[in-house]
Amino acid sequence: MAGTGEDKLSARQELAIVALLGSSTVKGAAEQAKVSEASLFKWLKDPAFKQRLSYVRKIVTDQAFTAVGTDLQEIGRNAVATIKRNLGPPAPPAVQVRAATVALDKLANWQMVADLQEQIEGLKAQLAGQAHGEHREPPGAGGEAAGASNGADAVRVAGDAGAAAGGPDAPVHGDGVAAGPVAGPVPDEPGEAGVAPLFPPGG
Structure with missing residues (x-):
């Protein structure tokens, strides 16, 4: 053989x-x-x-x-x-209760084993799907994450641009008014901020 x-x-x-x-x-x-x-x-x-x-x-x-x-x-x-x-007569009541308790315990254990087996089969199927490249993100999860990331990047870029162009640290040009999103104080009288008065003094 x-x-x-x-x-x-x-x-x-x-x-x-x-x-x-x-x-x-x-x-x-x-x-x-x-x-x-x-x-x-x-x-x-x-x-x-x-x-x-x-x-x-x-x-x-x-x-x-x-x-x-x-x-x-x-x-x-x-x-x-x-x-x-022994679940019924002629067994004594105490024996019947004991037999019923044992039966229920075994039934509970059997159900627990069946549930565990079902969970194991589900995990095996999930792992097999991941091994074959079938794992996918939930619908919309990728787009939402990408949108949130892009939005955060846009806010950060805008903030950096504002700080560079006219933020608190931006240089002041010849007219004395910052070009950023936060301008200098509004002049109370004509003639400030490089604007010629309509009626020069002594005129």
Whole structure:
């Protein structure tokens, strides 16, 4: 059989493999298989022997898990039947209450596990979508963020321009009036700020 190494081993090596699976030490397996310990250590370095040992160990492990699973299923069925039988008469009231409590606890645990499984499946689907580049921002989120950023930049640029052109730190030109958004004080009398009076003094 391909991949099992069965056709490359002798009968003694097959017995040694069975002994290895049933013993906790190489020495014990060698005694059980009636081979020398040195021979068994030598076989354990052989790729064909190791392949066959790994294959047989997997088969035995799978069979053991299957048998345990079958037993657990049978135990579970018996446990459920026992709880159902004690939920009503002729069981005493105290026993009925206890059985009902156990049933409700198990039902709550089952529901919690089902909810967690649903959440895990949702997270797995979300991660799979992100891995394939399907993640998208909520509608309008990108535009609002961009608009807010552009608006803030525009206000900042306008403020900088005002400070450069006519803000408090801007230079005062020949007419004595700042050219920025905040101008100098409004003159109370004609003639200020470089404007010639209509009626010069003494005229």
